[in-house]
Amino acid sequence: xxxxxxxxxxxxxxxxxxxxxxxxxxxxxxxxxxxxxxxxxxxxxxxxxxxxxxxxxxxxxxxxxxxxxxxxxxxxxxxxxxxxxxxxxxxxxxxxxxxxxxxxxxxxxxxxxxxxxxxxxxxxxxxxxxxxxxxxxxxxxxxxxxxxxxxxxxxxxxxxxxxxxxxxxxxxxxxxxxxxxxxxxxxxxxxxxxxxxxxxxxxxxxxxxxxxxxxxxxxxxxxxxxxxxxxxxxxxxxxxxxxxxxxxxxxxxxxxxxxxxxxxxxxxxxxxxxxxxxxxxxxxxxxxxxxxxxxxxxxxxxxxxxxxxxxxxxxxxxxxxxxxxxxxxxxxxxxxxxxxxxxxxxxxxxxxxxxxxxxxxxxxxxxxxxxxxxx
Numbered sequence: 001x002x003x004x005x006x007x008x009x010x011x012x013x014x015x016x017x018x019x020x021x022x023x024x025x026x027x028x029x030x031x032x033x034x035x036x037x038x039x040x041x042x043x044x045x046x047x048x049x050x051x052x053x054x055x056x057x058x059x060x061x062x063x064x065x066x067x068x069x070x071x072x073x074x075x076x077x078x079x080x081x082x083x084x085x086x087x088x089x090x091x092x093x094x095x096x097x098x099x100x101x102x103x104x105x106x107x108x109x110x111x112x113x114x115x116x117x118x119x120x121x122x123x124x125x126x127x128x129x130x131x132x133x134x135x136x137x138x139x140x141x142x143x144x145x146x147x148x149x150x151x152x153x154x155x156x157x158x159x160x161x162x163x164x165x166x167x168x169x170x171x172x173x174x175x176x177x178x179x180x181x182x183x184x185x186x187x188x189x190x191x192x193x194x195x196x197x198x199x200x201x202x203x204x205x206x207x208x209x210x211x212x213x214x215x216x217x218x219x220x221x222x223x224x225x226x227x228x229x230x231x232x233x234x235x236x237x238x239x240x241x242x243x244x245x246x247x248x249x250x251x252x253x254x255x256x257x258x259x260x261x262x263x264x265x266x267x268x269x270x271x272x273x274x275x276x277x278x279x280x281x282x283x284x285x286x287x288x289x290x291x292x293x294x295x296x297x298x299x300x301x302x303x304x305x306x307x308x309x310x311x312x313x314x315x316x317x318x319x320x321x322x323x324x325x326x327x328x329x330x331x332x333x334x335x336x337x338x339x340x341x342x343x344x345x346x347x348x349x350x351x352x353x354x355x356x357x358x359x360x361x362x363x364x365x366x367x368x369x370x371x372x373x374x375x
Contacts (some may be wrong), residue, residue, distance in 0.1 A: 008044060008153060014084030017044050018067045024143050025061065029113025029269045032062030033139070034103075034127070036119040040139060041264075042240070043147050047082035049075055056099035059088075060106045070103050077091045101128040109133050114142040114181070116195075144317040148309055149331040153356060154241065158310065158333055161198070161243035162353050162364035165235055168192035169247055169367045173257050174233065177224045177251050179373045182206040186219035198243070199237045202314050205233035212248070212347035215339060225235055226252045229346040230374070231339075237312050244313040244335055245365045246351035249372045261298070261340050262348050262371050268292035268338040269350040269369065272306055272320070275353055276361030282324040289338040290322075298340045307335040310353055332356045333364070
């Protein structure tokens with residue numbers, strides 16, 4: 001990454017996002033927002049520093065003030081090239097000066113501020129030391145839905161990322177699996193994601209046989225064998241927006257039990273998808289998928305939430321899990337990915353990215369969810 005995101009957004013788009021963030025902060029009782037380098041800063045300004053260093057970079061958003069990006073002087077030329085820069089005032093600081101004093105001058109010295117989750121502790125402590133009357137809340141807690149509802153341009157980018165991941169699956173299923181290591185297949189998946197337009201590969205999980213019973217196994221040196229079930233979970237960023245899909249394939253013909261477990265997961269994934277509609281709670285999606293697996297006798301083997309949001313990162317709010325009562329809103333995008341994991345034997349997971357529409361949901365992954373056999 002250089003100093004910008006390739007997404008086709010204008011300075012006006014970024015200014016509208018910053019204005020929306022300020023309104024949301026005020027509604028949450030916050031005096032403003034402090035946003036360090038990371039996904040929130042990318043979404044709000046299009047800016048990613050060329051290198052994440054110990055030098056303070058922070059976007060300050062507060063009611064009644066123009067947005068200000070505090071940056072080290074040596075990084076100011078890159079910040080000036082960010083697509084959102086025309087909507088910002090840049091305030092630079094040089095080595096040997098106090099960046100916290102610069103930032104403090106932009107803040108209410110008794111205010112409570114939202115602060116991005118990935119802010120370095122040294123910077124938060126520096127601000128607290130300079131302004132001891134201030135307090136802070138993590139953005140995920142204070143404004144969990146800040147980036148959750150996507151506009152049409154964002155939905156188009158997410159759909160394109162999902163289609164690219166689908167292309168990668170269609171190609172990987174044509175390649176041999178038996179006799180190759182998980183790491184070999186993982187490298188193939190990463191190469192395919194890049195071939196179909198991903199600039200960043202975040203993960204390529206290849207869980208064969210008993211390794212598939214570990215949902216986050218990633219890849220290892222195990223040789224894939226005939227008779228293995230293989231969980232393939234992969235994704236990354238294409239044009240700044242995420243993909244994430246899972247399909248479970250079988251090397252050769254599956255047993256009756258393996259086919260039955262796969263069918264249960266497929267039915268659970270369909271039930272979760274059918275539960276997507278405006279006004280439903282996030283937990284309703286989890287409940288619908290989990291009920292199918294529990295009714296089939298595998299409830300103890302579904303050991304994670306049903307889904308997570310996706311956007312400029314591959315994991316973000318909202319989360320499809322019991323206890324999350326946030327209502328679904330058109331434009332939200334998230335995964336629906338139930339699974340069954342039988343320790344020491346095999347696992348099955350099926351995952352699509354879904355967006356909420358005005359009257360239901362729409363899948364952004366469209367490869368077959370039926371059992372696929374590979375060589």
